[in-house]
Amino acid sequence: MHDPDPGSGQEPAEPDEGSAAAARKAWPPGGRPTTAALALAVAFVAAGAGVYALASSGGGSSDAKPLAAKGPTTVEVSPGACGKGWSSAAPGPQVFALSNTSSSAAEVDLTDPATGAVYGEVEGLAPGTTREMRVVLGGGSYAFKCLPDDADAVTGPTVKIAGASTGSGPAAVPVTQHDLIPVAISYQQWIAAKTVELTDRTDELKRAIDDGDLASARDAWLPAHLVYERMGAAYDAFGDADAAINGAGPAPSEAASAKDFEGFHRVEYGLWHGESAASLRGPADRLSQAVHALRDSWPQERLDPAQLGLRAHEILEATAQSELTGRTDYGSGTNLATARANLDGTRELLTLLRPLLTSRYPDLPRLDAWLDRTQHTLDGFGAGGHWTPLDRLGRQDRQRVNSDVGQAVELLAPVATICDARRTA
Structure with a gap:
């Protein structure tokens, strides 16, 4: 049973599976959403014109005949x-x-x-x-x-x-670069604290491997990895460090023979495929070095304020493309835990953007309700640090996860549009 929509007193409407699927096909993996993808959640895109309306609150009948322009x-x-x-x-x-x-x-x-x-x-x-x-x-x-x-x-x-x-159709007061700078500064500080936590957790993982205690290493791997997964809106600013720490790597079926396979997923593969502690010390050491380098260099990095709204949308977009397909499961079976951490990362950024969105996005309460619903769904598959692997989900549960995340992604698309910095003078 899903949590009801707190804004309406009733459960959120079921998402349009067709539009969600079409949107996911339109989004390039790991890249900026295309205009066509944004059009599924924004009022409209005029073909070939680059014209779009800002976020719509909906409410019209889906079978109503449009008025002649x-x-x-x-x-x-x-x-x-x-x-x-x-x-x-x-x-x-x-x-x-x-x-x-x-x-x-x-x-x-x-x-x-x-x-x-x-x-x-x-x-x-x-x-x-x-x-x-x-x-x-x-x-x-x-x-x-x-x-x-x-x-x-x-x-x-x-x-x-x-x-x-x-x-009138939808409208919103433009968000400017000046509006987004305080958000970027706050998020930069939050990421700085997370890099310290990430370093501590990764050091625990490395120590367990150095000591030859692979059971403890498996227990330490997920908490360290999830810290990084919550930092998703900053990945673009991490540069080469992102690939070294959490690069997608080869297809899981090709991981055994892959070269230049590094980071959390390389360690994951070894821990859940019977590799010895000796063989994992090198990958764990390189992971630790990359994490320490990120922590030490982060104070000199600067986030692009204009990208923050887009990142709020892309975090769960990437979740749908990678975690919910099992593309990034190298043996631990923790994709749903990663999806849950990605949801935390999305909410952290939305918390900072909320003062800009409250008066501009009428569907913000509906987005909040769907994020609550998605969290409730994901939490149902994890307990005591153990998570149900994707391949053990029944069909109904799998559909529910995909549906909830897909609808949240659609409702986040207008956030990217609204928070796209614009000129006003």
Whole structure:
């Protein structure tokens, strides 16, 4: 029995398995989600236009017929005539043909001039080109903002639409680099503390192997590995250290003959495939050296604030691709423990981003509920430091894990979009 949605008093709706599966196929392994993938959780992406709406709170009927869009209305994009061509509109779907008549590329936002909230955006509109923006507008005031490359932003005339404001599509006030810097500093400090814990845990693992106590080494391996797995949003800043500590390595079936196989997974393979302590001392020593080097070098590293929202989404995305497929199981059978640690890492970053998300992401309570549900599901497969291996899950349990993580991944996609740092001036 799943925990109910604390925000609604009832259990969260079941995820759309089709859209979740399509999204996972669209995401490149270990890389930034494609625009097509983000479109499954964001309001829409206009084909070929690079236009997207910000996070939607949902609530519409899935079988409702879409209203016909009005337009296209040609709108000029230039420092001297930003927004020229649009002077009135009725509520409902709109299509704008944005025409860049200037000599430089520009970003174009459709905004609420009072709050700065963005309803639609086109990036990289080249000189002499026209692209469409599709939005849904209710009653209210709107203005185009043109942000030319290497020049100040220009806001066009305000257009007022009569009617109820509830008819508008999703919008959010832009997050800027300045907004994200305090988040990056706090997260950097949190990672610094984790590198110390990681070093201590890895040293315990190494000592057990050095002493020839492989039973103790197997007990020490998972706690050390999970510390690293909770640090997922910083992996990109770790550089070569990430590969040395936790590189994916070869396919498990090819690990016995693989060369240059290092890190936690190399030690895992040896511990659960009958290797001697003597054969594992070298891999354990190199792992320890890499961990110590990371701890010592981390104070000089700097996180990119603009990447934090994306990382919040990618941690569980990678979990779905690697841990829930068994791709990274080299014998310990602890993929579900790793997934649980990844969930902890996601929540740590969301805690720091929450002040920016609370007023911008209406579905944040629903995301929280699904993360709670996913945690409850995963916790059901671990007790006393022992975890059910993936290949021992029944079909129903396997589907439940995949479903919960998949829905959480979809609800995290708008976090990446909302926290993508934008220009406002």
